[in-house]
Amino acid sequence: xxxxxxxxxxxxxxxxxxxxxxxxxxxxxxxxxxxxxxxxxxxxxxxxxxxxxxxxxxxxxxxxxxxxxxxxxxxxxxxxxxxxxxxxxxxxxxxxxxxxxxxxxxxxxxxxxxxxxxxxxxxxxxxxxxxxxxxxxxxxxxxxxxxxxxxxxxxxxxxxxxxxxxxxxxxxxxxxxxxxxxxxxxxxxxxxxxxxxxxxxxxxxxxxxxxxxxxxxxxxxxxxxxxxxxxxxxxxxxxxxxxxxxxxxxxxxxxxxxxxxxxxxxxxxxxxxxxxxxxxxxxxxxxxxxxxxxxxxxxxxxxxxxxxxxxxxxxxxxxxxxxxxxxxxxxxxxxxxxxxxxxxxxxxxxxxxxxxxxxxxxxxxxxxxxxxxxxxxxxxxxxxxxxxxxxxxxxxxxxxxxxxxxxxxxxxxxxxxxxxxxxx
Amino acid sequence: xxxxxxxxxxxxxxxxxxxxxxxxxxxxxxxxxxxxxxxxxxxxxxxxxxxxxxxxxxxxxxxxxxxxxxxxxxxxxxxxxxxxxxxxxxxxxxxxxxxxxxxxxxxxxxxxxxxxxxxxxxxxxxxxxxxxxxxxxxxxxxxxxxxxxxxxxxxxxxxxxxxxxxxxxxxxxxxxxxxxxxxxxxxxxxxxxxxxxxxxxxxxxxxxxxxxxxxxxxxxxxxxxxxxxxxxxxxxxxxxxxxxxxxxxxxxxxxxxxxxxxxxxxxxxxxxxxxxxxxxxxxxxxxxxxxxxxxxxxxxxxxxxxxxxxxxxxxxxxxxxxxxxxxxxxxxxxxxxxxxxxxxxxxxxxxxxxxxxxxxxxxxxxxxxxxxxxxxxxxxxxxxxxxxxxxxxxxxxxxxxxxxxxxxxxxxxxxxxxxxxxxx
Numbered sequence: 001x002x003x004x005x006x007x008x009x010x011x012x013x014x015x016x017x018x019x020x021x022x023x024x025x026x027x028x029x030x031x032x033x034x035x036x037x038x039x040x041x042x043x044x045x046x047x048x049x050x051x052x053x054x055x056x057x058x059x060x061x062x063x064x065x066x067x068x069x070x071x072x073x074x075x076x077x078x079x080x081x082x083x084x085x086x087x088x089x090x091x092x093x094x095x096x097x098x099x100x101x102x103x104x105x106x107x108x109x110x111x112x113x114x115x116x117x118x119x120x121x122x123x124x125x126x127x128x129x130x131x132x133x134x135x136x137x138x139x140x141x142x143x144x145x146x147x148x149x150x151x152x153x154x155x156x157x158x159x160x161x162x163x164x165x166x167x168x169x170x171x172x173x174x175x176x177x178x179x180x181x182x183x184x185x186x187x188x189x190x191x192x193x194x195x196x197x198x199x200x201x202x203x204x205x206x207x208x209x210x211x212x213x214x215x216x217x218x219x220x221x222x223x224x225x226x227x228x229x230x231x232x233x234x235x236x237x238x239x240x241x242x243x244x245x246x247x248x249x250x251x252x253x254x255x256x257x258x259x260x261x262x263x264x265x266x267x268x269x270x271x272x273x274x275x276x277x278x279x280x281x282x283x284x285x286x287x288x289x290x291x292x293x294x295x296x297x298x299x300x301x302x303x304x305x306x307x308x309x310x311x312x313x314x315x316x317x318x319x320x321x322x323x324x325x326x327x328x329x330x331x332x333x334x335x336x337x338x339x340x341x342x343x344x345x346x347x348x349x350x351x352x353x354x355x356x357x358x359x360x361x362x363x364x365x366x367x368x369x370x371x372x373x374x375x376x377x378x379x380x381x382x383x384x385x386x387x388x389x390x391x392x393x394x395x396x397x398x399x400x401x402x403x404x405x406x407x408x409x410x411x412x413x414x415x416x417x418x419x420x421x422x423x424x
Numbered sequence: 425x426x427x428x429x430x431x432x433x434x435x436x437x438x439x440x441x442x443x444x445x446x447x448x449x450x451x452x453x454x455x456x457x458x459x460x461x462x463x464x465x466x467x468x469x470x471x472x473x474x475x476x477x478x479x480x481x482x483x484x485x486x487x488x489x490x491x492x493x494x495x496x497x498x499x500x501x502x503x504x505x506x507x508x509x510x511x512x513x514x515x516x517x518x519x520x521x522x523x524x525x526x527x528x529x530x531x532x533x534x535x536x537x538x539x540x541x542x543x544x545x546x547x548x549x550x551x552x553x554x555x556x557x558x559x560x561x562x563x564x565x566x567x568x569x570x571x572x573x574x575x576x577x578x579x580x581x582x583x584x585x586x587x588x589x590x591x592x593x594x595x596x597x598x599x600x601x602x603x604x605x606x607x608x609x610x611x612x613x614x615x616x617x618x619x620x621x622x623x624x625x626x627x628x629x630x631x632x633x634x635x636x637x638x639x640x641x642x643x644x645x646x647x648x649x650x651x652x653x654x655x656x657x658x659x660x661x662x663x664x665x666x667x668x669x670x671x672x673x674x675x676x677x678x679x680x681x682x683x684x685x686x687x688x689x690x691x692x693x694x695x696x697x698x699x700x701x702x703x704x705x706x707x708x709x710x711x712x713x714x715x716x717x718x719x720x721x722x723x724x725x726x727x728x729x730x731x732x733x734x735x736x737x738x739x740x741x742x743x744x745x746x747x748x749x750x751x752x753x754x755x756x757x758x759x760x761x762x763x764x765x766x767x768x769x770x771x772x773x774x775x776x777x778x779x780x781x782x783x784x785x786x787x788x789x790x791x792x793x794x795x796x797x798x799x800x801x802x803x804x805x806x807x808x809x810x811x812x813x814x815x816x817x818x819x820x821x822x823x824x825x826x827x828x829x830x831x832x833x834x835x836x837x838x839x840x841x842x843x844x845x846x847x848x
Contacts, residue, residue, distance in 0.1 A: 044491040055476045067468040067682040105707040113537045258491040261714035283529040290685035
C-alpha cells in the first residue's frame with residue numbers, strides 16, 4: 001500500500017520512525033557528494049599512462065611534428081580511432097580540445113552572432129529563438145541556450161527517445177532552431193534513442209532551414225554491462241533523407257581517460273565541418289596535437305578504447321547496483337518513488353512524490369549529503385512537478401555511496417510522509 | 425645613389441644583371457618558407473621534457489587531483505609563475521588552454537553577442553562598430569575584428585607605440601570599442617611601447633564606456649639579447665587612472681614551450697575576469713589542468729621561464745643577425761628598402777619601394793621562396809603603400825635562411841628596377 005494512502009495512525013507512527021531515523025542521520029555529521037558525474041580516483045588511475053605520453057615520440061603518423069603550429073582539424077592518428085568508435089568515415093570527424101561542451105557552446109554562439117551555413121541571417125537578428133529540450137535532460141545544455149535567450153520548450157522523453165509526435169509538431173515553427181539530445185545512455189534518464197527515432201529525427205521536415213540537432217553522444221561507449229550498443233551513423237541517415245546538415249555530433253574522452261584534459265570530437269557533414277572550421281581558424285591556430293597524439297598512443301585502436309571502457313564498467317557497475325538495491329530495499333514497499341535502471345552512462349534518474357524533490361534535496365543537504373539541485377534536469381531549473389532528482393553514483397567509494405543512498409532514501413520517505421500529512 | 429635615380433644606361437645594365445641573378449635563383453628550384461613565426465625544431469627540443477610530464481605527479485600544490493573536472497580559472501601552480509613573469513598579482517591572472525588568440529576571439533565574440541561587463545547593450549546591436557588597428561600589426565588580430573564586421577581604423581606606429589595624438593582623437597567616437605596592440609617586441613615592428621604610452625593609454629578618456637585595449641603581450645619575454653625589458657603592469661596603471669577595466673591582457677607559452685599545446689593566460693581587473701569566467705563557465709568545465717601542471721613542473725619558477733627564453737635567444741639571434749647582414753650587404757647601397765632591427769620577438773619588418781611589395785612576394789614565390797602575403801600586416805590585407813613585407817626568420821636552419829634572404833634581396837632589387845624603368 002502506498003505511504004500516501006496510510007490512515008492517520010499508521011502515518012503518524014511511520015512519521016515518528018522515519019523522523020527518528022533522519023535525526024540519527026543528521027547526527028552522523030556526514031559530508032558526502034553525489035552532485036556531479038565525476039569519475040572516481042580508481043577510474044582515473046586506469047589512464048595514468050597517458051600522463052607520460054607522448055614523451056620522445058612526438059611525430060604523428062603522417063610525419064607532422066606535433067610540437068609546432070598547424071593542423072586545424074586535429075591529427076589523423078586520433079581522428080581515425082574515433083571515427084571507428086563512432087562508426088563514421090574519418091572525413092566526417094574532426095578532433096579538438098577539452099570537452100564536447102566547448103564545441104556545443106561555440107556552435108550556438110557562432111550561429112547566434114554570425115549565422116551558420118544554412119542561416120538566412122544571424123540567429124541574433126531573429127525576433128524569437130526557440131530550442132527543444134527533451135526532459136529530464138542535461139543541465140549544462142540548458143544553461144547554454146538560456147544564456148543566448150532561447151525559449152526552451154520541454155519535450156517529454158519515452159523509453160526510445162523524445163516523443164516524436166511532439167517534436168514533429170514543434171519543428172513546424174520556424175523559430176525553433178534546434179534541439180538538445182544525449183542520444184545514448186542519456187543524462188539523466190539512461191535512455192538510448194532507438195534506430196526508428198534516429199531515422200525520424202533525420203527525416204522530419206523542419207520550418208527553419210538552419211535547424212540543428214545537437215547530438216551529444218557523451219556516453220556512446222559508457223556501458224555498465226558487457227555489450228556495446230550499436231552506434232547509429234545519424235550523419236549518413238540525414239544525408240540519405242535529404243537533410244545532410246541536420247546533426248551536429250559531439251563526443252569526447254572526458255569520462256574515458258581524464259576529465260577536463262581530454263580530446264573532443266565534432267562529427268558532421270562536410271558543409272557543417274567546413275563552416276565550423278572557417279570560424280575555428282579565426283579563433284585559433286589549431287588544437288593541442290600533443291594531447292591528441294598522447295591519447296592515440298594510449299588507446300592504440302578503437303578496440304583499445306573499448307577495452308578501457310570495460311574496466312570502467314567493472315568499476316561503475318557495482319556502485320550502480322548498490323544504489324538500485326538500496327532504493328529497492330528502502331523504498332520498494334511504499335510506492336513513493338520510481339527510478340531508472342540504466343545499462344550505461346553516469347546517472348540514475350529518481351522520481352519522488354510530486355512536489356517533494358526540493359524538500360528531499362534540502363533534507364539531504366542538512367544531513368550532509370549533497371545532491372544535484374532539484375529541477376536541474378529541466379530548462380531554467382524548473383521541474384513542473386518538483387519530482388526529479390539526478391543521482392550520480394560514480395565518484396564516492398562504495399562504502400560512502402551506501403551511506404549516502406541510505407540517507408537519501410530516508411529523506412525521500414520523510415518528505416513523502418510530510419506531504420501525506422499535509423494532504424490528510 | 426638610389427637605384428630609383430639611376431640614369432637609363434645604368435638602370436638598363438643593373439636590370440640585366442639582377443634579372444640574370446633572378447633567373448639563376450629560379451633555376452635552383454628552391455622550396456623555402458618564411459611565412460609564419462614558427463619556432464624551429466631546435467627551439468622545440470628545449471622543452472621536450474614537458475612531453476613526459478606530469479607523469480605520476482598529477483596533484484597540484486593545493487591538493488587538487490588535476491585528472492578530474494573543476495578549476496575554471498586554472499591551477500595556482502602555473503598562475504603564480506606567470507603572475508611573476510608578468511609582474512602582476514596572481515589574483516589578476518587566470519590560466520586557460522591553447523593560445524592567446526582563442527581568448528581574444530572569445531572576448532570579442534562574447535562582447536558582440538552578449539555585451540561585456542561595461543556594455544549598455546551587446547555590440548551586435550550597435551549601428552556601427554569600429555576598432556583601432558596600429559599598423560603594421562598582426563594579421564590574425566585584424567581577421568578577428570574583420571569577422572565581426574568592425575570598421576578597422578589604421579593608426580600609425582611610432583618607435584614608442586601607437587601615435588597617441590591619433591588614438592586620443594579617435595576614441596572620442598563612441599563607436600570605437602577597442603584597439604589591438606602587441607605591446608612588447610610587436611608583430612611585425614619589434615616596437616615596445618614606452619611607459620609613457622602605457623600610462624597615456626591607461627588614462628585617456630574614451631567615449632565608449634566598454635572600450636577595451638586588447639593587450640596581446642605575446643613576446644613579453646622573447647628577447648634576442650641578454651636583457652629582459654621591464655613589463656609594465658597596465659592593469660594597475662588603469663586602476664590608478666580610474667579606468668580599471670580598460671585592459672584585456674593576454675599571454676601564452678606558445679612560443680616558449682611548444683606551439684599549439686601550451687597554456688594561455690588572461691590578466692585583467694577582477695570585474696573583467698569575473699565577467700569572462702561567468703561565460704567561460706557556461707562554455708566548459710575548466711581548462712586542461714594536466715597540461716598546466718606539466719608546464720608548472722617544467723618551468724619550476726619565473727626564473728625557469730627566463731632561463732628557457734635565454735636558450736631561445738641563443739638560437740634565434742644568429743638567424744636575425746644573418747638576415748640583417750644580408751639585407752645590409754645586398755640592399756644597403758641602393759636606397760630601396762628600410763628594415764627594423766628588433767631586440768626581441770619573431771619578426772623583421774621590411775619596407776620596400778612603394779608599390780612593389782606585392783611584386784616582391786610574387787617574384788619570391790615564383791623562385792620557390794614563400795613569404796607572408798604583402799599587405800598581411802594591415803586591416804583587410806590592404807597596405808595603402810604596397811610597401812611592407814613581414815620576414816619570419818625563426819623556422820629554417822641558418823643555411824636555408826641565408827639562401828632565402830639572398831633570394832628575397834634579389835627580388836626586392838628586381839622589383840625596384842622594374843618600377844624605376846616604368847617611371848623613366
